[in-house]
Amino acid sequence: MLQTLRDLSRYVRGHTRAYLLGIVMMVANAFFTTLTPVIPGMAIDALKQGTMTVAHMWLYVAAVLGTALAGSIAMIVVRRSLLAASWEIQFDVRRDLFRHFARLDADYYDNHRVGDLMARLTADLNAVRMFVGVGAFQAINTVLLLGFTITRMARLSPSLTLMTLIIMPVISVTFFVFMRIIHHRYQKVQEQFSDVSAMAQENFDGMRVVKGFGIEDRHQGTFRSLNDEYIRRYLALTRVDGPLGPLMETLFGLTVALLLLVGGRYVLGVGGNLTIGQFSAFVFLFNGIQWPLIALGWIANLAQRGSTSWRRLREILDSEPRIRDNDATDLGLRELRGEIEFRNVSIAFDGVPALEDVSFRIRPGESVGITGRTGSGKTLIANLIARVLDPDAGTILLDGIDVRRYPVAVVRRFIGLVPQEPFLFSDTIADNIAYGIPEADHETLMPRVVRAAELSQLDGDVRDFPQGYATRLGERGVTLSGGQRQRTAIARAIVRDPRVLIFDDALSAVDTQTEARILEGLEQVQRGRTTLIVAHRISAFQHCDRVMVLEHGCITEEGTHEQLLEADGWYADMHRRQQLEADLEAA
Numbered sequence: 048m049l050q051t052l053r054d055l056s057r058y059v060r061g062h063t064r065a066y067l068l069g070i071v072m073m074v075a076n077a078f079f080t081t082l083t084p085v086i087p088g089m090a091i092d093a094l095k096q097g098t099m100t101v102a103h104m105w106l107y108v109a110a111v112l113g114t115a116l117a118g119s120i121a122m123i124v125v126r127r128s129l130l131a132a133s134w135e136i137q138f139d140v141r142r143d144l145f146r147h148f149a150r151l152d153a154d155y156y157d158n159h160r161v162g163d164l165m166a167r168l169t170a171d172l173n174a175v176r177m178f179v180g181v182g183a184f185q186a187i188n189t190v191l192l193l194g195f196t197i198t199r200m201a202r203l204s205p206s207l208t209l210m211t212l213i214i215m216p217v218i219s220v221t222f223f224v225f226m227r228i229i230h231h232r233y234q235k236v237q238e239q240f241s242d243v244s245a246m247a248q249e250n251f252d253g254m255r256v257v258k259g260f261g262i263e264d265r266h267q268g269t270f271r272s273l274n275d276e277y278i279r280r281y282l283a284l285t286r287v288d289g290p291l292g293p294l295m296e297t298l299f300g301l302t303v304a305l306l307l308l309v310g311g312r313y314v315l316g317v318g319g320n321l322t323i324g325q326f327s328a329f330v331f332l333f334n335g336i337q338w339p340l341i342a343l344g345w346i347a348n349l350a351q352r353g354s355t356s357w358r359r360l361r362e363i364l365d366s367e368p369r370i371r372d373n374d375a376t377d378l379g380l381r382e383l384r385g386e387i388e389f390r391n392v393s394i395a396f397d398g399v400p401a402l403e404d405v406s407f408r409i410r411p412g413e414s415v416g417i418t419g420r421t422g423s424g425k426t427l428i429a430n431l432i433a434r435v436l437d438p439d440a441g442t443i444l445l446d447g448i449d450v451r452r453y454p455v456a457v458v459r460r461f462i463g464l465v466p467q468e469p470f471l472f473s474d475t476i477a478d479n480i481a482y483g484i485p486e487a488d489h490e491t492l493m494p495r496v497v498r499a500a501e502l503s504q505l506d507g508d509v510r511d512f513p514q515g516y517a518t519r520l521g522e523r524g525v526t527l528s529g530g531q532r533q534r535t536a537i538a539r540a541i542v543r544d545p546r547v548l549i550f551d552d553a554l555s556a557v558d559t560q561t562e563a564r565i566l567e568g569l570e571q572v573q574r575g576r577t578t579l580i581v582a583h584r585i586s587a588f589q590h591c592d593r594v595m596v597l598e599h600g601c602i603t604e605e606g607t608h609e610q611l612l613e614a615d616g617w618y619a620d621m622h623r624r625q626q627l628e629a630d631l632e633a634a
Contacts, residue, residue, distance in 0.1 A: 051354040054361065055179055058139050062132035069129030070187060072121040077191035079118035081199050084335055086110050088203075088328025095323055125184065133180020141172060144363060152368045153435060162245025167363065170240055171356035178353020186346050189339040196336045203325045203332075207310055211333060214302050221294065225287060230351040232284040237359065239277040246270055288348060299337050306330060370434055370455060377452045383461040384446050385411040385546040385577035387432055392441035394427065401427055402600040404441070411446075411546075414578040416588035418618070419597035425581045426467065428597075429551045432579065433464045463545035465553040469536030471527070476509055477516035479535055483543045492542075499542035502568040504561055505534040530561065537565065541572055548572065549579045554587060559629065566590060585622040594618065 059066060090107040093099040148164075200208040250257060250266055257266055310329065313321035321329075372378075387409040394402045402424045409415050417425050430436050431443055434450055443450045450458060463483075471479050480499055481492045496516065500506040508531055512518040520526045527535065533553055540548060554562045562584065569578075570590060580587055588594045588608050596604035596611070596618050604616050611618040 051178075051357045054357065055136075055175070058136045059132075059179065061139065062135060065128040065132035066183075069125045069132075069184070072124040072128070073184075073188050073191055076118045076121035076125065077188070077195045079114040079121065080192065081195040081332065081335065083111055083114045083118070084331030085199060085328045086114065087331065088324040088326075090324070091327050092322050092324030125188075129184050130180050133176050133183075136179050137172060137176040140175060140360070141168065144168060144172075144360065147364055147366075150368050150371065151366060152370055155366060155368070160241070160245035160249070162243075162248035163241035164363070165248065166237070166241040166244040167356075167359050171237065171359050174349075174352045174356035175360065177349050178357070182346055182349035182353060185342050185349075189342050189346065192339045193336065196332050196339075200329055200332050203329045204310070204313065204321055207306065207313070207321075207329060210305060210309060211302055214298055217298070225290075226347045226351050228287045229284065229348060230355060232280065232287060233352050234355050236277070236280045236284055237355065239273070239280050243270075243273050243277050246273055295337075295340060299340070302333070303330075306333065370437060372454055375452060376454055377448075378454060380448065380453050381457055383453075383457070383546045385461075386444075386446045387547070387577060387579075388444040388447070389428075389431075390442045390444065392431065392438045392443060394431070394436065394438045394440075400600055402431075402438070405600070405602060406441075407595060407602065407605070409577055409579070411577055412575055413593075414573050414580070414591045416580045416582065416591040416594040417597065418582060418585070418588065418594065418621075423597035424600045425597055426551050427600075429464065429549045429579065429581055432547070432549060433462050434458045460543075461545055462547045462549065463540035463543050464549045465533075465536050465540045465551060467552040467555065469532050469539075469553075471520055471532055471535060473520060475517050475519050476512075476535065479520065480516075480538045480542055482539055495542050496538070499538040500534075502541055502565075502572055503534040503537040504564045504568060505531065505538055508534075530558075534561075534565070541569075545576065547577045547579070549581070551581045552583065554582060554584070559584070559586060562587065585618065585625055 086107055090099070090104070093103060093107075197208060197212070200211070246269065250270070257263060306329070310321065310326045314323055314326050389405050389407050392402060392405045393400065405424075405428070417428060419425055427436070431438060432450075434453075434455060437451065445453060445458070472482070477493065477496050480496045484492060484495075493516070497506060500509060500516075509516055509518070518526070533555070537550070537553055554565060563586070566587060566589075572578075578591075580591060582588070585608075591608065593605065593607050594611055595602050596616070598617070604611055604614065604618055606614065612622060613619075
């Protein structure tokens with residue numbers, strides 16, 4: 048809990064004025080709220096003593112109304128300042144979380160379910176807001192009300208006040224025991240909620256697959272089981288959380304009975320001296336203290352939930368990207384010419400080598416192809432150049448400088464990577480293509496967008512759509528075919544005008560005729576920039592300056608397209624196979 052308060056204090060400090068104003072107004076509210084019950088007691092004594100007049104009665108009425116109104120105004124200011132600040136704090140935390148998400152590596156999302164992350168951004172973040180807003184407000188308000196109330200009660204009857212305070216340690220111990228159980232069960236509830244959210248998100252994304260296999264009933268059964276477990280855990284939490292209120296009411300009922308027994312004797316002059324008005328004021332004050340004491344359970348509940356949820360959010364904020372700027376980063380490096388060199392680069396996953404002692408050099412403006420069997424390490428090379436990953440051994444140089452010395456943003460800005468499985472946003476085609484150029488407005492971008500679409504052989508398809516480039520795509524770009532999505536990704540990379548272009552099997556979803564047209568269009572783009580083409584089709588390398596063949600993470604063949612055909616190795620054998628397939632298709 049203390050760690051949670053320390054962590055959140057930096058967000059609260061940004062709203063110090065709102066919190067200070069709220070605290071001052073809560074002091075005023077507590078003063079007037081606890082003064083209101085004392086006034087009727089004074090009026091009762093005046094009536095008993097026969098000194099009450101009509102004028103005095105109206106003064107007492109005005110005093111009650113005035114104190115109640117002053118307390119209400121103070122509370123309105125509290126809610127408009129302190130509770131409003133809690134929403135702004137929630138915005139600040141959400142902003143920091145989203146900013147941190149953008150810094151994390153791609154493998155973080157490979158190892159964490161999106162549904163779980165979304166649950167933390169919604170349910171957990173809301174629990175934190177309740178903690179710093181409603182929880183803080185009620186905690187401070189409860190302390191102030193208790194302080195003012197007990198002080199006024201002690202002035203009326205110290206012995207009765209002491210008797211009522213005897214109950215409080217019992218309440219505190221009861222809360223402590225219940226809160227430990229609530230904390231454990233609430234954590235279980237949030238974990239199950241993450242499982243439910245994750246399955247829902249995965250099913251929404253994979254709905255076509257689910258329907259394609261006709262297994263809706265199976266998934267509904269699995270979801271029902273997860274949901275039933277979530278309900279079971281929440282009911283287990285409610286069985287502990289629910290009795291707190293009734294338990295408090297029972298303890299208060301016991302205290303009221305004791306007050307009536309002992310206070311009544313004092314009014315009768317047995318064991319003490321108390322007027323009817325004073326006893327009435329004491330009872331009124333005690334009735335006013337019931338909600339603050341009952342609120343202790345609710346506050347403790349909010350605190351436990353907020354602390355648990357904050358720890359879940361801290362797990363995200365404490366996760367650091369492996370690829371990031373550090374003390375070795377040279378912030379003065381702002382440009383790239385496009386020279387790439389691998390020196391004895393090796394990388395392994397779970398102890399299994401993926402690349403072993405790979406060395407090569409690509410000159411600026413050179414076009415190089417990489418091919419090989421599935422799993423030979425082709426995509427790894429592309430990701431290492433774009434610094435999606437760092438090697439375990441060896442050095443990767445850009446323009447003769449270790450890639451790790453470049454700021455990550457510079458490397459990503461000057462390298463255009465077209466992935467094998469492109470991701471498109473639920474936006475217009477034009478905005479998807481122009482995604483990497485946020486500094487220009489739509490009208491300025493359109494000529495470049497259209498030119499990039501023409502080079503990627505997408506323009507003709509787009510013009511057939513009723514709204515053209517303004518066509519809004521569905522979730523993950525489902526409006527387009529696989530080939531259209533890949534060509535959109537190619538246009539997105541081209542429009543940025545990068546120094547290095549990397550196509551990671553980006554033509555696999557298009558037919559050979561479209562591939563030929565795309566490659567012809569890319570010849571114009573490749574001039575003056577370094578191009579790396581990763582592909583299985585040998586036809587993609589006919590215009591490359593040279594080609595490398597990977598086998599089990601090692602370069603086994605290297606040369607021009609013609610040289611590799613003459614060498615009669617794996618490359619030539621694959622070329623013959625693909626030529627035969629093309630001839631059979633044509634026949």
